[in-house]
Amino acid sequence: MAQQYLISVLNDSTDSDDGNEMAAIGEFNAKLKAEGHWVFANGLTAPSTATVIDGRHGEPVFTDGPFLESKEYVIGLWIIEAEDLDVALRLAAQGSKACNRRLELRPFHGA
Amino acid sequence: MTDFGEVLTRVHREEWARVVATLARRFGDLDVAEEMAAEAFATAVQRWPLDGVPPSPRAWLITTANRKGIDRLRREVKREDKHKEALMLADTPEPVGAIDDDRLRLVFTCCHPALAMEVRVALTLRMVGGLTVAEIARAFLVQETAMSRRITRAKEKIRAARIPYRVPSHEDLPARVTGVLAVLYLIFNEGYLASDPGKEAVRADLTAEAIRLTRLVGDLLPGDGEVAGLLALMLLTEARRPARVSAGGELVSLGEQDRGVWDRDLIAEGHALVRARLAAGQAPGRYQILAAINAVHTDARDIRDTDWSQVVALYDQLVGLDPSPIVWLNRAIALAELDGPQVALAQVDPLPLDGYHAFHATRADLLRRLGRSQEARAAYDRAIALASNSAETAYLTRRRDQLPAPDFP
Numbered sequence: 431m432a433q434q435y436l437i438s439v440l441n442d443s444t445d446s447d448d449g450n451e452m453a454a455i456g457e458f459n460a461k462l463k464a465e466g467h468w469v470f471a472n473g474l475t476a477p478s479t480a481t482v483i484d485g486r487h488g489e490p491v492f493t494d495g496p497f498l499e500s501k502e503y504v505i506g507l508w509i510i511e512a513e514d515l516d517v518a519l520r521l522a523a524q525g526s527k528a529c530n531r532r533l534e535l536r537p538f539h540g541a
Numbered sequence: 542m543t544d545f546g547e548v549l550t551r552v553h554r555e556e557w558a559r560v561v562a563t564l565a566r567r568f569g570d571l572d573v574a575e576e577m578a579a580e581a582f583a584t585a586v587q588r589w590p591l592d593g594v595p596p597s598p599r600a601w602l603i604t605t606a607n608r609k610g611i612d613r614l615r616r617e618v619k620r621e622d623k624h625k626e627a628l629m630l631a632d633t634p635e636p637v638g639a640i641d642d643d644r645l646r647l648v649f650t651c652c653h654p655a656l657a658m659e660v661r662v663a664l665t666l667r668m669v670g671g672l673t674v675a676e677i678a679r680a681f682l683v684q685e686t687a688m689s690r691r692i693t694r695a696k697e698k699i700r701a702a703r704i705p706y707r708v709p710s711h712e713d714l715p716a717r718v719t720g721v722l723a724v725l726y727l728i729f730n731e732g733y734l735a736s737d738p739g740k741e742a743v744r745a746d747l748t749a750e751a752i753r754l755t756r757l758v759g760d761l762l763p764g765d766g767e768v769a770g771l772l773a774l775m776l777l778t779e780a781r782r783p784a785r786v787s788a789g790g791e792l793v794s795l796g797e798q799d800r801g802v803w804d805r806d807l808i809a810e811g812h813a814l815v816r817a818r819l820a821a822g823q824a825p826g827r828y829q830i831l832a833a834i835n836a837v838h839t840d841a842r843d844i845r846d847t848d849w850s851q852v853v854a855l856y857d858q859l860v861g862l863d864p865s866p867i868v869w870l871n872r873a874i875a876l877a878e879l880d881g882p883q884v885a886l887a888q889v890d891p892l893p894l895d896g897y898h899a900f901h902a903t904r905a906d907l908l909r910r911l912g913r914s915q916e917a918r919a920a921y922d923r924a925i926a927l928a929s930n931s932a933e934t935a936y937l938t939r940r941r942d943q944l945p946a947p948d949f950p
Contacts, residue, residue: 433703514705515655516713537702 432511434469434538435518439506439531454528462510467521473506505531509538545590552598553582557671558757560602562643565706568610571650572696575668577613581606644669645761646706652721653704660695661724662731667692669757670750680731680747718762722771722828725755729775733782734930748779766818770829773814777835780807792936796844808839830859849878866892867899874903882910898927902937914944 462468477496484491496503508525512518518535526533560581564574581602595601651664659681666672666680678688698704709717732747755772762768784798793799815836818829825833834855841847856872870892877885886907894900905920921941928934 435702514703515653516705516709518703519655520713535702539701 432513433515433518433540435510435512435522436536436538437508437510437522437525438504438534438536439473439508439529440534441503441505441531451529454530455525458525458528461524462508462521467510467512467517469509469511471506471508474504477503545586545594548594549582549586549589552585552594552602553671554753556599556602557582558644558647558669559599560606561668561671562647563603564606564610565647565650566643567607568614569706571668571699571706573610573613575696577606577610578602580609584609642708644757645708648721648758648761649709649717650699650704650706652717652724653699654717654720655702655704656695656698658724658727660691661720662727663688663692664695665724665754666728666750670754672750718765718767721758722755722767725751725758726771726775726828728754729778733778734933745782748775748782751775752779766821766823767826767828769814769818770826770832773811773818773832774828774835776807776811776814777832777839780804780811780839786932790932790935791939792930792932794936795838800842803839811839812836825858827859827862830855830862834859847878849875853879866894867897870894870897870900870903877907877910882907886911896927898924898929898933901927902933905937905940909940909944917941918944 459468459471462471480496482493482495482497484493506529510518510521512521515537518537522533522535557578560578561571561574564577565571568574568577584605585598585602589595648665648669651668652661656664663677663681666677667674672680674689674692675685677692678685681688683691708714729748729751732745732749732751752772752775755768755775759765759768759772780803781795781798783802783804784800785793787793811832815829815832818825818832834852837848837851837855852875853872856868856875859868860872870889873885873888876888886904889900889903889907892900901920901924905917905924908914908917908920918941921937921944925934925937925941928937
């Protein structure tokens with residue numbers, strides 16, 4: 431009965447890639463898979479490519495751009511499985527190091 | 542006739558954490574554990590005066606709470622699988638020593654690093670200490686509803702994020718123990734020097750609770766030098782409490798304290814702990830060094846007998862572990878006694894502690910001793926503006942007002 435967690439990768443405007451992230455992320459992903467923690471991961475394109483959809487009132491309304499304009503935004507995500515928060519935190523710390531970004535870890539509703 | 546009030550208070554103090562901890566493991570839910578423990582104690586209040594105190598109050602409380610927990614789960618049929626599992630586990634006999642491990646699990650869960658510090662403090666006082674939400678709210682001058690929300694949210698996070706109910710893994714353990722000690726020390730300090738001006742200067746209930754909890758953690762982690770160090774530090778600090786605030790509600794500095802009213806028993810216990818740590822021959826951590834510094838102070842019959850070179854040497858050791866400006870400030874205070882206020886002031890002045898009242902209070906005292914009254918007065922003003930404890934403000938104000946009057950032309 432593993433718990434699933436969403437790990438959002440946060441982009442601070444101060445972040446600067448050092449060029450080694452992709453290799454480190456690849457290594458980290460391989461480890462997640464080997465240890466049975468992997469569910470899904472991918473990077474996201476720029477917030478400017480987003481569309482907000484409101485289909486609640488008849489004809490759907492499409493709005494160009496993200497629902498929240500902010501300097502910090504999510505640029506990628508992992509979904510992992512772990513026995514508990516201690517394991518998830520340890521993995522997230524390694525992920526943060528690999529992608530050189532701050533992360534937010536948030537549990538899904540019970541498994 | 543038995544004084545049931547007294548018996549219940551004592552049993553509550555001794556057994557609350559065990560009952561909560563045991564139930565938390567059985568039911569896999571802190572919320573259920575807390576509620577059922579509270580109900581079991583409420584039942585004891587009704588039953589024991591009629592039926593007498595059971596031969597094993599602990600067993601009675603755990604059995605009663607357990608039964609209430611099972612009843613509750615039966616009522617809530619639509620619960621998750623893990624609760625059905627808990628139901629089946631409920632009658633498994635206790636393994637030997639399991640209860641102590643449960644209390645340790647409880648401590649680590651309440652002090653988990655994914656919880657905010659104020660939340661850790663509140664949860665620890667409620668779950669491990671057995672204080673009521675109202676008592677905790679009063680201690681931290683927060684509305685009871687706000688404190689209740691804080692604790693409820695914490696329990697929700699523990700459940701949803703699956704903060705584990707176990708002793709951390711070997712690799713996490715040192716950092717997690719440090720985290721637990723930080724919570725205990727914060728509770729102690731809040732009691733020893735309340736941060737809010739509206740509160741009593743020293744709150745013996747919180748210092749006593751912090752010492753009790755630290756003793757408990759010490760019993761559960763007997764090999765940990767820092768736990769012993771923190772306990773010694775608290776005992777040696779608490780020992781001076783009777784001399785620390787004057788009848789007029791003013792903080793009394795170490796040099797002016799009546800050492801005759803210091804608690805000799807606490808000092809003896811603290812010194813024994815410090816000696817045992819020295820004998821262990823391991824490199825001491827910060828609490829052990831702080832305890833050793835306090836052992837030097839409490840060893841001196843008079844402030845003039847203080848072995849200041851020893852104090853400065855210990856601060857040198859502490860600076861090696863934690864070269865923070867506050868440690869340098871405290872080292873400078875000791876250095877003033879050894880090398881004079883001029884040398885100390887030169888070390889204090891460049892410290893980046895402008896927002897810290899003790900920085901200005903230290904400067905004020907050094908400047909006063911150097912006869913630089915005008916600068917001392919300005920420093921006292923700054924310190925008074927920043928200090929939040931009423932006894933400390935009273936002390937600083939008197940010191941300022943005792944400065945020689947400025948020369949008016």
